[in-house]
Amino acid sequence: MSPELVAVLAVIIAAMVFDYTNGFHDAANAIATSVSTRALTPRVALGMAAVGNFIGAHLGTEVAKTVGDGLVDLPTGIPSLGIVFAGVLGAVAWNLITWYFGLPSSSSHALFGGLVGATLVAGLGSVQWMNIVQKVLIPMVLSPVVGLILGFVAMIALMWTFRRGHPGKLNRGFRMAQTVSAAAMAVGHGTQDAAKTMGIVVLALYTGGFQDDTTHIPQWVYWASATMLAAGTYTGGWRIIRTLGRKIIDLGPSEGFAAETVASSVLYFNAFVLHAPISTTHTITSAIMGVGATKRLSAVRWNVAGNIVIAWVTTFPAAALLACLLYFVCRPLFG
Template sequence: MSAEFIAVLAVIAAAMVFDYTNGFHDAANAIATSVSTRALTPRAALLMAAAGNFIGAHFGTEVAKTVGDGLVTLPTGIASLGVVFAGVVGAIVWNLVTWYFGLPSSSSHALFGGLVGATLFAAGGTVEWGTITTKVLIPMVLSPVVGLTLGFLVMLAILWGFRRGNPGRLNRGFRHAQTVSAAAMSIGHGMQDAAKTMGIIVLALYTGGYQDSPTEIPTWVYYTSATVLALGTYAGGWRIIRTLGRKIIDLGPPEGFAAETVASSVLYFNALVLGAPISTTHTITSAIMGVGATKRISAVRWNVAGNIVIAWIITFPAAAGIACLTYFLVRPLFS
């Protein structure tokens, strides 16, 4: 086997590890609200989330193209594969750190930060700051604002529209509705997060000289990325599920339905219309905060929310720093 082939395999293996950690790290995005409101049992919710992630991956082509051919430009060759490998390792390490502390940080931004951090020190590598700004940094700021605002407005509409309803009957109805909204959230997560792994694999294949186009996605890449993400999701990330489902606010079925509906709508719009790789974590967490604020501002545990926001802010530079260190360690192996 050639050195380039081994290097490509190493990057693909690292991408699969990232995909798996993304699954158990971000499982909470799809199911925390449904589990906390008892709309679904934990295992049923995880199984549904895994299936939704697998399905959604096949609709994330535009997001995958953005990751594979929009964020960084690298010359073909084994040295560039070391850059991609280091970037993915940076994201994996940060995922594990935030999972350990139960912080719902963004796996997406960890991956982007890792790629940018490693590329900055690579000979011939270029960070596409225009794309980073328009499709990563601006959405990173706007998606939580949109999620917070829409969560607040949608929950207000539900409170007004069902103000004369029987509470017990309404809770039962919204528990059933949450099955649909959680499924939509799972598919949206697959559109976004499996697609990012697909983009990394395509970038590795192109950089290693195994395909001519940086945007063509082989069929096996769809199925492999989707399957590994689904397996990771089914493994579950219970630390983060507890944070999202219980520690930010006390969710009821109407609140859970509103948050999931808002978050999945934002994910679909960005994936299908804009091709923007946004964070599912930021979107659902901010939607939960917006929904909770309709009760009263103090209903949201802002100290917990503050810790989450701090994790959001430092994710990009932290993953970039880890990727830089990794790159200097592995560079002799990719030469």
Template sequence: MDTTLIAVIAVIIAAMVFDYTNGFHDAANAIATSVSTRALTPRRALLLAAVGNFVGAHFGAGVAKTVGDGLVTLPTGVESLGVVFAGVIGAITWNLITWYFGLPSSSSHALFGGLVGATLFAAGGVVQWMNIIEKVIIPMVVSPVVGLVLGYLVMLAILWMFRKGNPGKLGRGFRWAQTASAAAMAVGHGMQDAAKTMGIVVLALYTGGYQSDKGHIPEWVFWTSAAALALGTYAGGWRIIRTLGRKIIDLGPAEGFAAETVASAVLYFNALVLKAPISTTHTITSAIMGVGSTKRLSAVRWNVAGNILIAWVTTFPAAALISCIAYFIVRPIFG
């Protein structure tokens, strides 16, 4: 078997492993609120999230193109495949570390940090810093702020609209509504996170010389990326689900519905309009904080939120550092 083909296959396998870890790491994004409010049983919620992720992947071509073509530039050849491989390994490692400690960090920013970190030391590799700032750094700052503010405003609107309603009936109604909002969140997660893996696979195919157009996504790439994310999601990420669903605020059905609705709207807008690869984790977590703030500021457990913020800030550089180490380890293999 050709050396280049072996390298391409190695990168694709690593990308699917990342996709799987992304699924169980970020399962909480779609289902934590529904599980914590008992709108859905854990297994039903996971199944719903897996199906939604699978469907959403097929609408994420714009995000995939940004990841595959807009963040780093690498010359074709086996050495560059080693760069991509090391970047993905850095992202997988950081995912596992944050999963172990139950911190909902961003798998997306772990992947971006991994790619950038490995590319910095690659011969002929160029980091597209303006695109990084425009497509990664700015959305990393703006999307949580938007999620926080919209979460607060939407929850205020719900409280005002249903202020005279029967609490028992409203609780049951919002539990049903959460099925729809959780499904929307799952589709949005697929649009974003499966698409990032698709971008890595396309980058590997182009770098290996098996594809001349970095903007083309073969149909099998859609299906394999969607399947790996869906399987990982169904495996579940209970540590992070507990953090998002119970440790930040005590969620009720109305709060869960508001948070999921806001987060999914932000994901859809970025994926379909801006084609920006934003973090689903940042978006849903900030929406939960915004919703919780309508009760009173002390209702949000800000010490837990502080720990999450630290994980957010350190994800990009930590994954970059890990990928640098991984690159120097694998470079002789891909040389």
């Protein structure tokens, strides 16, 4: 087995580990609201989310190309594979830290931060800062704002439309509707998050000299990324599910339906129209806040929201720093 093949396999394994942690870290994105409103039982919700992620992974081609080709430029060779390896491990480390504390941070921005940090500290290759700004930083700011505003507007619209409805019948109806909105959220999560892992695998294949470009995605990469994300999702990150489903606001079926519908719409628009790899975590969390604010501003537990925002802001630089440290540990293995 050639050294290049060993190095590529090491990066692919690291990417699959990231994909798995991404699944259980971000399972809350698709199911927290449905579980908290008792629209779905936890295991049924997780199973549905896993299937949705698996399906969505096969729809995220353009996002995968953005990750594989649009963030960093690396020359081919084993040293560059060491950069990708350290970047992915930095993202895994940050995922585990934020999962432990129950903070719904962005696995996507952890991955991007890890890649950028490892590339900068290695002094090999370059960061495509314009793409980072346009496709990562601007969406990182705008998607939560859009989610917050649309969540508020959608909830107001539902309240006005069903203002004369019977509360008991409405709750039953919205619980049934949440099955659809949660499934849509799960598919949207797959289009975004599995695609990022696919982009990393393709980048590794190109850097290792096993592929001529960073735009072609082999079929086995779809299946591997989709399977690992689905498996991680089924495991369920219960700490973060509790944070999203219970600690930000007390969700009812109508609020859960509105938040999931808004968040999944934003995910689809970015994946299929803008081809931008946005954070599913930022989107659903801000939609929940927007929905909650329709009750009254004090209905949102802003101290919890503040901790989440701090985690959002620190994710990119923290993952970059972790990747820098891990690069010096890993560099001798990729010499």
